Amino acid sequence: MNSHDITYETGNGKTQVPAAHTVDLATCKKCHLCAEICPAGIIDVDDEARFLDDRIPLCIRCGQCMAACPTKSIFIEGLSYEKDFFELPQREKSWQKAFYGLIGSRRSIRKFQDRPVPRELLEKIVQAVTFAPPGFTPLTVELTVVNDRELIRRAVPLMAEMYNMLLKMQANPESRAILEKMVGKDTYQVLSDHVLPLMRVRMPALLAGAEDTIARGAPCMILFHAPVHNEDMFIALAYALLAAHSLGLGACAIGLIPPTINRNPELKKMFKIPESNQVSASMVLGYPRYKYSRGIRRRPASLTWIE
Ligand SMILES: Cc1cc2nc3c(=O)[nH]c(=O)nc-3n(C[C@H](O)[C@H](O)[C@H](O)COP(=O)(O)O)c2cc1C
Missing domain, CATH: 3.30.70.20 (Alpha-Beta Plaits)
Structure with missing residues (x-):
């Protein structure tokens, strides 16, 4: 020194x-x-x-x-x-088996037990996020951990309001054209093919707080936000999803939530998101209600080897 x-x-x-x-x-x-x-x-x-x-x-x-x-x-x-810094454990041969076992058995969990999540498990997930590779240091990702089922439950009808507005815009040819221009062609396609049909069916119950196809009735939620969106946010999300699974919890990334918070100051306030921040990603989590008997095999849309 x-x-x-x-x-x-x-x-x-x-x-x-x-x-x-x-x-x-x-x-x-x-x-x-x-x-x-x-x-x-x-x-x-x-x-x-x-x-x-x-x-x-x-x-x-x-x-x-x-x-x-x-x-x-x-x-x-x-x-x-x-x-x-911290001291590293010895590299072990079993890591590979454990890692593939872990990532191969993770599922997006949308049904949860009525059981609170201990704070120390949520802290471990936060720690996992800090292990994710950042584009640059210091980390830009800001986390809000919501361990309050009641608060999430109260927020869902407010989140649904944005989708209700989009449904109304879609129903009118003039405002539909504005919406398409606003969100871009690709996002509009996802909205009109997947999101809005689901929302149309669920909307009355969502607005009434009678059901929750947005946050899935989860007891906890983690929001990933920053003043400027960057790719680090999704890497952080991936680490958090895997960490939750490793801890015996179930989690699901929820793309439906961030735009609703970003557009509604009341939701931003509810979740203590700084006004100048944008929420880039969210995940809901809790103890999974069901077990899966098998993993799901998927293939990349294309795979090219150059060797
Ligand atoms: C960025 C992102 C956003 C997602 N948004 C939602 C969502 O809003 N609602 C939902 O139920 N699932 C959402 N999912 C979960 C996917 O639908 C899920 O990964 C897919 O169903 C495959 O299931 P698996 O994770 O069990 O393999 C999202 C996943 C990602 C990666």
Whole structure:
């Protein structure tokens, strides 16, 4: 550690956080792993590891150099070994079997037991999201975990209102043309082929709060939001869906929910979504009511090998 270091409280005691990119040459073993791994090529590979001053602005703070260094000798400004890293378990042969067993047995769950989800399981799902690869750090995904069945139940008729408005627009040729222009041809196709026919049948019961084909009567919901939508949101969602399944919970991505929250300030307020944020993805979850006897085999729309 050098004189640039700053110290701050983490809650578990004091942690050293370097205020600049540095290498502790007293402990560096000159293995050059940091330089090999750095995606931005900002570490010199000659003899001692050394940050190239003019390239430091290219650092994306992915932390890979610190994750790889066997002697904890490399420091990225603002990252601390104590706070931002953890020791990895030994790689085990059983991981492959467990992983394929896990992803092959996951299903989108839409029927739930009347049983609350313990907070510690939801915290584990949040942790899984933090393991997802971000385009850039720090993470842009903001999470809202709603562990309140009653609040979700009250929100569903408000969510349905947006689809009721779309049904009305679709019924009139003039407003249908406006709708098509507004959402684009492809989204309109999905709306008119899949979403609106389902909504048409269910609408009276949805508006009355008598049934829930949107949030599926789930006890919990997780919303993925950010000031600007980006691809990280769906990777985060995928990690959360798999994490829920690994924990014995059932979950389902719900594309119907985000646009309803984004267009309704009341829903944004109910779910404490900052006004300036857009909800990109949502999932509902709880204990699954039913068990499946088999997995489902699907094939990619096309598969090309080039070798
Ligand atoms: C981005 C996305 C949005 C989805 N939106 C909904 C939805 O609004 N309502 C719903 O019931 N299922 C929704 N699903 C779940 C799919 O319908 C589901 O993945 C599909 O039925 C296949 O089932 P499986 O996950 O069990 O393989 C969504 C899935 C994804 C990936």
